Amino acid sequence: MTSIIISRLTNVDNIRNNRLRELEETQVDLDSVRTFLKFKKEFEIDKDEVKWKRYLEARKDYILCKRKLQDASIGSIAERLEKLNGDLESGIANLKKELAKLENTITVLQTIERVIGIVSRIVLLAR
Numbered sequence: 354m355t356s357i358i359i360s361r362l363t364n365v366d367n368i369r370n371n372r373l374r375e376l377e378e379t380q381v382d383l384d385s386v387r388t389f390l391k392f393k394k395e396f397e398i399d400k401d402e403v404k405w406k407r408y409l410e411a412r413k414d415y416i417l418c419k420r421k422l423q424d425a426s427i428g429s430i431a432e433r434l435e436k437l438n439g440d441l442e443s444g445i446a447n448l449k450k451e452l453a454k455l456e457n458t459i460t461v462l463q464t465i466e467r468v469i470g471i472v473s474r475i476v477l478l479a480r
Contacts, residue, residue: 365431368438369422375445376419376468382452383412383465391455404458411465418472425476433475441475444468 382388396405422430434441448464455461 362427362431365434366427368434369427369430372434372438372441372445373419373423375442375449376415376422376472379445379448379452379468380415380419382449383415385452388452388455388461392458395458404462407462408458411462411469414469415465418469418476421476422472429478430475433477437471437475441468441471444471 392405392408395401444464444467448461448468451457451461451464
């Protein structure tokens with residue numbers, strides 16, 4: 354029984370490490386000059402201060418959620434991570450695609466917020 358629990362937690366820890374690596378890779382694109390300039394240019398053209406603040410807030414929240422996932426005890430997030438792993442993996446993949454295209458900043462923001470929401474549900478009540 355103990356070896357089953359240890360095996361499960363090891364597997365979940367591997368999943369977490371994979372998602373953290375993907376989140377880190379995606380953060381590089383999110384924090385890139387290219388992405389920043391795209392949002393900045395739209396802000397200067399549209400004078401859309403709400404979208405600009407939303408972008409800055411999303412970047413900050415993304416980093417915080419990644420840290421919370423990294424710092425959470427594996428035992429406290431195992432069940433939720435197993436349950437939401439597919440959603441998180443898919444969300445990160447979609448975010449990578451949107452950041453690569455960088456066509457529609459609203460879609461990028463919505464995708465960032467989806468990933469943040471999934472991570473938030475995983476780390477909710479984590480120790």
